[in-house]
Amino acid sequence: MKTNKYHPSGPGLIGSQIFKAWPCGDRYTMSVWVAMTISFLLLLTSVICYPTSATAAGYGLSIYPPLLRVHIKPGKTITQVFKIDNLINENKFFIARLVPFTDADLFGNPILNLKSTASWLTYFSLTNSSIKLGEPFTIKANSSEQLILSLTVPENASLKDLYVTLLVSTYSNTGGLGYQGTQVSATTGSNLLITIASEAYPPTLLRVENITPTSGWLFKFGSWYLADSITSVSFTAQVINRGDFAAETKGIFKVAGQKAEPVYLEGVLPVNVLAKTKRALQNNHGENFVFTPNLGNIGPHRVTISIKTDNANAENSLTVIFLPLKVSFGLALAGLFLIVIYQTTKSKKETCIL
Amino acid sequence: MSSTQTISNTIFILFFIFAPVALADTLDSASFEVKMSTINITGGNKSSSSYKLTDTVGQTIQGQFDSAGYIIKAGFQYIYPLTAFTFTISDLDLDFGSLITGTPSLLTNILTVTTGSAFGYTVKTIEDHSLRLISGSTTIPDTSCDLALPCTQTDATPWTVDTRYGFGYNIQGTDVDVADFVDNTYFRSFPIQDVDQPATVMSRAGVATDSAATVTYKVNVSGSQAAGIYQNNLQYIATPSF
Structure with missing residues (x-):
């Protein structure tokens, strides 16, 4: 029986015939030709049957501005345009709504209860002709829409702060999914901090508290801290707003030496602190304050954070005593090592003499 | 001249x-x-x-x-350029198809955030209810992960045993709490709307440009799970910090 390596169990007839029919009689050349033919057919098929869209249904939305800070007198009206972009390649239904909030975490993220409401939400309205709050609207693929938000504060409105997030969500009116699983909906927000007051900058009552060194070579004695003079020290701090209106944290972080001369200055990140809430104070990079002493920074230093608002100041400080702890520890260790060597050598000599 | x-x-x-x-x-x-x-x-x-x-x-x-009678400040004065806050999700339809008992089904999508003119953000999530039969009240319960160390809505723990059933998620990527989601075997259950507070899945106290995280959704059913089509709705809420 005739066989070939491609059809070891068969009679080899088909293979032999093909090889004979091939003009060159070369198996390798034939394989290349067959591969090219198949590739061409596949290419032709893919061109003819080109899929119109192979992307999964996604979501992409941007909103500007992400924050609106308003000081307004009772009886006044303002209008702000929010630009909404649909970033994907298909038309999407969205729905816009306002959700009030009263609290936030230490980093200025509102704690939202999607079901919460407030009587003063009637102060807000959309002046678009075709888009209403709480009603779905379409944004075409890769297009944008403007939400024209109007705030009208009645003459008899209470003088207080209103905090609200404008949420724009995907909207689906289909009764059920066509599959087993989870449909994801997405919401993007923009925060509005509104101060209703008869004066531009109503009284604020900020207090800086909890200035605490958190990393470095540190030892605490009562209210003082001992720190190594060649190791960076990181500080955290908070500000509490005991007033009835939101305030901004403009200020400085300062480390002063023995003669009250500043040896280090760093700006405080200007952020908003809601009424009756706390907020973490950070540097301009959104990180903890860091002071890196040099060898000359020995002795007590005053670490101070000062906040200046438009009509009030707040300040707090603590004392850190910088000492060459690491250097001293190293010298002590080296001294101990030398003493041990000396004692060992001495005892060996005495043994030799005896 | x-x-x-x-x-x-x-x-x-x-x-x-x-x-x-x-x-x-x-x-x-x-x-x-x-x-x-x-x-x-x-x-x-x-x-x-x-x-x-x-x-x-x-x-x-x-x-x-x-x-x-008013002053308006829009955006953060200290962030440039004056650009929008952007949130994207790669896939909104999580189709698990047919579920096989004792064999976990996994799906993923990618969340991306750019803060633009905001200084920080959070992304939170909440579900309307557990995966539920479309024609009934039977549910696939939200996972409690492995028995040795049960997980909660805010505390991820390993879920590796195939005889532990339920629905949960893992998230890996930028601005994710890596102390909680230690690796891709750590899962949490979703909080439920009107019962729980939304759970934070991504956050940053500063500028973010295309911060991306991959969410892995896992469902595993037992042999006694009633046959049928199970569905629910999951919401992601991205808000800038102020």
């Missing part, structure tokens, strides 16, 4: 001919008219050897409080 004077006069005349036109803008269309909209002109760092200035011209105060 000296040549210097001639050049000066020429420049002076050319300046008035080719000077850019200053426009005050009123937005209007057939459907609306805005007489006091916000129009960005410029913003950013200006500096020389003697000063450094941060500003957002055309974006902050639109009117004096005493005369107009």
Whole structure:
């Protein structure tokens, strides 16, 4: 029986015939030709049957501005345009709504209860002709829409702060999914901090508290801290707003030496602190304050954070005593090592003499 | 007239001919008219050897409080450029198909956030209910992960045993709590709307540009799970910090 390596169990007839029919009689050349033919057919098929869209249904939305800070007198009206972009390649239904909030975490993220409401939400309205709050609207693929938000504060409105997030969500009116699983909906927000007051900058009552060194070579004695003079020290701090209106944290972080001369200055990140809430104070990079002493920074230093608002100041400080702890520890260790060597050598000599 | 004077006069005349036109803008269309909209002109760092200035011209105060009765500040003065807060999700339809008992089904999508003019953000999530039969009240329970160390809505623990059933998620990527989601075997259950608070899945206290995280959804059913189609709705809420 005739066989070939491609059809070891068969009679080899088909293979032999093909090889004979091939003009060159070369198996390798034939394989290349067959591969090219198949590739061409596949290419032709893919061109003819080109899929119109192979992307999964996604979501992409941007909103500007992400924050609106308003000081307004009772009886006044303002209008702000929010630009909404649909970033994907298909038309999407969205729905816009306002959700009030009263609290936030230490980093200025509102704690939202999607079901919460407030009587003063009637102060807000959309002046678009075709888009209403709480009603779905379409944004075409890769297009944008403007939400024209109007705030009208009645003459008899209470003088207080209103905090609200404008949420724009995907909207689906289909009764059920066509599959087993989870449909994801997405919401993007923009925060509005509104101060209703008869004066531009109503009284604020900020207090800086909890200035605490958190990393470095540190030892605490009562209210003082001992720190190594060649190791960076990181500080955290908070500000509490005991007033009835939101305030901004403009200020400085300062480390002063023995003669009250500043040896280090760093700006405080200007952020908003809601009424009756706390907020973490950070540097301009959104990180903890860091002071890196040099060898000359020995002795007590005053670490101070000062906040200046438009009509009030707040300040707090603590004392850190910088000492060459690491250097001293190293010298002590080296001294101990030398003493041990000396004692060992001495005892060996005495043994030799005896 | 000296040549210097001639050049000066020429420049002076050319300046008035080719000077850019200053426009005050009123937005209007057939459907609306805005007489006091916000129009960005410029913003950013200006500096020389003697000063450094941060500003957002055309974006902050639109009117004096005493005369107009309001002050408006939009966006963060210290963040540039004045760009939008953006949130994207790669796939909104999580189709698990047919579930095989004791064999976990996994799906993923990607969340991406760019803070733009905001300084920080959070993304939170909440489900309307557990995966539930479309024609009934039977549910696939939200996972409690492995028995040795049960997980909660805010505390991820390993879920590796195939005889532990339920629905949960893992998230890996930028701005994720890596102390909680230690690796891709750590899962949490979703909080439920009207019962629980939304759970934070991504957050950052600073500027984010295309921060991306991959969410892995896992469902595993037992042999006693009633047959049928199970569905629910999951919501992601991305909000900028203020």
